Amino acid sequence: MVKALFTPRSIAVIGASRTPGKIGYVVLRNIKGYGFPGKVYPVNPQADEILGYKAYPSILDVPDEVDVAIVTVPADAVPKVMEECGRKGVKVAVIITSGFSEVGNVELENRIVETARKYGMRILGPNIFGYVYTPSSINATFGPLEVAKGNIALISQSGALGIALMGWTIMNEIGLSALLSVGNMADLDVAELSEYLADDPNTRVITIYLEGIKPGKGGEFVEKMRKVTLKKPVVVIKAGRSRRGAAAAASHTGSLAGSDNLYEAAFKQSGIIRAYTVEEMFDIARAFAAQPLPKGENTIIITNGGGVGVLATDAAEFNDVKLLEPSQELREKLKTTMPWFGSAKNPVDLTGQAVVDNYVKALRIAAESSEVDNIVILYCRTAVLDPRDLAKAIVELYEAEHIDKTTVAGFVGGEDTYEAIKYLNRHNIPAYPSPERAVYALSKMVWYRRYLEARRALPQA
Amino acid sequence: MVKALFTPRSIAVIGASRTPGKIGYVVLRNIKGYGFPGKVYPVNPQADEILGYKAYPSILDVPDEVDVAIVTVPADAVPKVMEECGRKGVKVAVIITSGFSEVGNVELENRIVETARKYGMRILGPNIFGYVYTPSSINATFGPLEVAKGNIALISQSGALGIALMGWTIMNEIGLSALLSVGNMADLDVAELSEYLADDPNTRVITIYLEGIKPGKGGEFVEKMRKVTLKKPVVVIKAGRSRRGAAAAASHTGSLAGSDNLYEAAFKQSGIIRAYTVEEMFDIARAFAAQPLPKGENTIIITNGGGVGVLATDAAEFNDVKLLEPSQELREKLKTTMPWFGSAKNPVDLTGQAVVDNYVKALRIAAESSEVDNIVILYCRTAVLDPRDLAKAIVELYEAEHIDKTTVAGFVGGEDTYEAIKYLNRHNIPAYPSPERAVYALSKMVWYRRYLEARRALPQA
Numbered sequence: 001m002v003k004a005l006f007t008p009r010s011i012a013v014i015g016a017s018r019t020p021g022k023i024g025y026v027v028l029r030n031i032k033g034y035g036f037p038g039k040v041y042p043v044n045p046q047a048d049e050i051l052g053y054k055a056y057p058s059i060l061d062v063p064d065e066v067d068v069a070i071v072t073v074p075a076d077a078v079p080k081v082m083e084e085c086g087r088k089g090v091k092v093a094v095i096i097t098s099g100f101s102e103v104g105n106v107e108l109e110n111r112i113v114e115t116a117r118k119y120g121m122r123i124l125g126p127n128i129f130g131y132v133y134t135p136s137s138i139n140a141t142f143g144p145l146e147v148a149k150g151n152i153a154l155i156s157q158s159g160a161l162g163i164a165l166m167g168w169t170i171m172n173e174i175g176l177s178a179l180l181s182v183g184n185m186a187d188l189d190v191a192e193l194s195e196y197l198a199d200d201p202n203t204r205v206i207t208i209y210l211e212g213i214k215p216g217k218g219g220e221f222v223e224k225m226r227k228v229t230l231k232k233p234v235v236v237i238k239a240g241r242s243r244r245g246a247a248a249a250a251s252h253t254g255s256l257a258g259s260d261n262l263y264e265a266a267f268k269q270s271g272i273i274r275a276y277t278v279e280e281m282f283d284i285a286r287a288f289a290a291q292p293l294p295k296g297e298n299t300i301i302i303t304n305g306g307g308v309g310v311l312a313t314d315a316a317e318f319n320d321v322k323l324l325e326p327s328q329e330l331r332e333k334l335k336t337t338m339p340w341f342g343s344a345k346n347p348v349d350l351t352g353q354a355v356v357d358n359y360v361k362a363l364r365i366a367a368e369s370s371e372v373d374n375i376v377i378l379y380c381r382t383a384v385l386d387p388r389d390l391a392k393a394i395v396e397l398y399e400a401e402h403i404d405k406t407t408v409a410g411f412v413g414g415e416d417t418y419e420a421i422k423y424l425n426r427h428n429i430p431a432y433p434s435p436e437r438a439v440y441a442l443s444k445m446v447w448y449r450r451y452l453e454a455r456r457a458l459p460q461a
Numbered sequence: 462m463v464k465a466l467f468t469p470r471s472i473a474v475i476g477a478s479r480t481p482g483k484i485g486y487v488v489l490r491n492i493k494g495y496g497f498p499g500k501v502y503p504v505n506p507q508a509d510e511i512l513g514y515k516a517y518p519s520i521l522d523v524p525d526e527v528d529v530a531i532v533t534v535p536a537d538a539v540p541k542v543m544e545e546c547g548r549k550g551v552k553v554a555v556i557i558t559s560g561f562s563e564v565g566n567v568e569l570e571n572r573i574v575e576t577a578r579k580y581g582m583r584i585l586g587p588n589i590f591g592y593v594y595t596p597s598s599i600n601a602t603f604g605p606l607e608v609a610k611g612n613i614a615l616i617s618q619s620g621a622l623g624i625a626l627m628g629w630t631i632m633n634e635i636g637l638s639a640l641l642s643v644g645n646m647a648d649l650d651v652a653e654l655s656e657y658l659a660d661d662p663n664t665r666v667i668t669i670y671l672e673g674i675k676p677g678k679g680g681e682f683v684e685k686m687r688k689v690t691l692k693k694p695v696v697v698i699k700a701g702r703s704r705r706g707a708a709a710a711a712s713h714t715g716s717l718a719g720s721d722n723l724y725e726a727a728f729k730q731s732g733i734i735r736a737y738t739v740e741e742m743f744d745i746a747r748a749f750a751a752q753p754l755p756k757g758e759n760t761i762i763i764t765n766g767g768g769v770g771v772l773a774t775d776a777a778e779f780n781d782v783k784l785l786e787p788s789q790e791l792r793e794k795l796k797t798t799m800p801w802f803g804s805a806k807n808p809v810d811l812t813g814q815a816v817v818d819n820y821v822k823a824l825r826i827a828a829e830s831s832e833v834d835n836i837v838i839l840y841c842r843t844a845v846l847d848p849r850d851l852a853k854a855i856v857e858l859y860e861a862e863h864i865d866k867t868t869v870a871g872f873v874g875g876e877d878t879y880e881a882i883k884y885l886n887r888h889n890i891p892a893y894p895s896p897e898r899a900v901y902a903l904s905k906m907v908w909y910r911r912y913l914e915a916r917r918a919l920p921q922a
Contacts, residue, residue: 158766158769161766168874307619311698311700317703380625383487383604417629434739
């Protein structure tokens with residue numbers, strides 16, 4: 001049944017509106033504008049047609065099967081709508097409407113869950129902004145129309161933050177497979193959606209903004225997520241980790257506040273990667289989305305600036321990234337691509353005189369060396385090397401040589417450096433505006449490799 | 462003598478070149494292009510005129526006093542040049558040339574220091590990219606021409622990073638008063654330059670990228686910096702804090718590697734604020750540069766999104782920012798500017814329905830309340846509130862009402878939100894793309910207030 005949410009043949013919008021600005025209008029406009037190729041049925045007793053689609057007074061009047069129903073009618077009208085959806089054979093009801101348990105209206109929420117159970121229907125929501133699944137060209141949210149396609153899934157327990165992040169991901173060119181607003185999680189919850197995404201070929205990494213798990217669901221969460229993380233990396237930002245923040249989260253979504261230690265333990269047991277800011281979460285996800293998993297522990301840093309090399313070295317040590325001690329042979333090879341005052345130790349310092357050729361040669365040597373598993377490319381803006389030229393050369397090299405050593409880049413500079421960072425990201429070299437963020441992202445990939453090795457060494461249940 | 466570096470009447474460039482791309486050309490071009498109003502004397506025995514300035518074969522031929530000499534000749538020619546500078550009465554020699562102690566050439570470095578001492582001349586460098594002091598319209602670097610004017614001073618022990626940060630500060634609209642490359646610190650060092658900047662009316666906050674203090678200079682560093690931090694906040698990023706990073710830093714600048722514990726202790730004793738990434742350093746500096754110091758501990762968070770409110774609450778607790786418990790009276794006032802399901806507790810949740818008026822009213826109430834010392838304004842992009850409208854309204858309110866409660870903003874969204882952030886920053890409301898970064902910056906201002914109170918309660922030496 002959950003599958004129908006992601007690959008529906010038809011979507012109804014119950015409470016579709018002709019009034020621009022209304023939620024029932026924006027959702028329909030987004031479904032249409034984002035190019036959903038299946039059938040779309042607005043339901044509105046006062047309209048014959050909305051946005052070019054024929055409208056129906058009730059979902060029961062739709063002359064076809066309906067896989068997904070987006071519900072935007074007021075809360076007190078939802079029970080009747082759910083009953084009709086059930087009778088119609090709707091597979092998933094996406095209830096955008098708010099005014100349920102999040103404002104204390106638990107009884108109303110229980111009622112719609114019972115109706116859904118009776119008919120074998122699933123619920124996403126209520127109290128959500130909708131959902132996106134880019135492989136099926138579905139944007140059924142009342143957020144922005146534009147969503148960049150990619151292979152990162154985002155599940156958000158906060159509606160406002162989720163919508164705000166839609167714009168943020170566009171600006172930062174973070175490509176999404178799915179964006180799922182889960183709201184009150186009356187039925188479908190973070191764990192079950194993650195289970196589905198774990199088998200989704202269009203998703204490589206799952207990111208989650210979590211405020212809390214429902215009381216009594218902790219064990220189930222761990223059990224399910226442990227299976228998910230065997231298949232795909234999961235990065236979670238857990239809000240409400242402070243005492244006061246937990247109280248705020250509890251009042252915000254009615255979820256179990258709980259001590260952060262409990263969550264920390266649950267994440268550890270589940271193999272979940274924890275991020276502490278939204279930026280961190282996407283920094284990590286971007287790396288997983290673009291790069292193959294590390295094949296080993298040994299990381300080499302290649303830089304044109306001593307300072308950023310030191311910062312990266314610090315970040316490596318504090319984040320448990322093992323820096324390679326290059327062999328005499330490897331050092332001698334690297335020495336051939338730098339001036340005499342460069343350093344072939346790790347960090348490999350090509351010096352501020354480095355031009356494209358020095359980097360390309362050093363990268364080729366690193367890529368060909370069996371000592372090296374992972375590569376961190378650092379760059380400081382210099383007058384002799386345009387960052388855009390360097391970015392292009394790196395992408396060319398990686399594509400031509402099919403380099404599959406896990407690689408991240410940290411480039412420091414102004415506008416042209418920012419362009420180079422974007423170029424690298426568009427071509428699957430995860431790139432960041434600082435050495436620390438690059439190393440941090442890599443550290444989580446290295447950690448995940450270790451985690452998988454350890455899990456796979458165990459007999460599986 | 463140090464003063465002459467910042468307010469010279471004349472600058473000579475020894476080793477000035479007519480060849481675009483050469484350091485001796487770029488420095489002169491930047492001095493001219495950035496509009497230094499004093500006299501400029503290129504020194505080059507092979508040229509009559511460079512970039513429109515009359516050139517002289519030796520500094521001794523310049524028919525005028527020279528306050529600052531920028532030295533770009535090769536290392537082995539520097540001793541003779543220094544001797545001539547001394548005889549000429551140059552006050553500060555800015556030695557860009559490298560090839561001294563950083564490559565083991567300690568003897569050569571000692572020689573130029575002796576020459577300087579003999580003549581009472583000061584040295585900035587060697588092995589630097591030059592320096593900038595925007596109030597005097599000086600850009601004597603071989604980095605980019607453009608430098609945004611402002612009141613943040615940056616001292617960098619790394620040349621490559623310093624130059625890269627020139628572009629970075631432009632892109633991020635971070636206004637600088639001074640940018641001082643210190644390189645080998647043969648004479649002028651971080652502490653002495655900080656002492657000068659502490660009394661510089663054009664500098665509000667001092668930021669430092671530090672790799673290490675010279676052996677034996679630790680006590681002096683603490684003693685001087687303790688005086689500086691009584692006058693101005695100092696934010697330091699210390700590279701080489703890991704074991705391996707320290708070794709890399711030592712080989713990079715020849716500075717004392719030392720255990721990070723020693724540095725940590727020195728910073729604590731000196732009242733220095735420590736940042737862990739370049740981004741953090743400027744996040745903090747931006748807040749100090751734009752806002753008055755907090756007058757008390759009580760902070761209120763005003764938001765339109767529960768999720769970001771929770772994230773900010775977490776950040777407040779972990780960074781030791783005390784959140785106000787609003788009185789009944791204050792809560793009732795705040796209640797008048799939100800729908801019934803909003804929250805007048807702290808974080809104050811205006812809900813996703815909030816428009817400009819709700820924010821303005823809430824901010825006015827907070828500003829007028831004697832309970833509130835500091836304000837965190839949070840915003841998540843919603844369809845009903847354009848972030849640019851909100852930013853404008855905030856700036857108008859703060860300017861019209863002369864609100865002097867310490868305020869930071871965290872806005873989450875896409876391109877238009879990014880524009881709003883820029884607008885706020887340009888108008889002295891420090892704004893960040895996440896709630897965590899806003900609270901983090903505020904936390905350092907709150908800490909600094911506490912620090913000053915404690916210091917001022919002590920009898921001063």
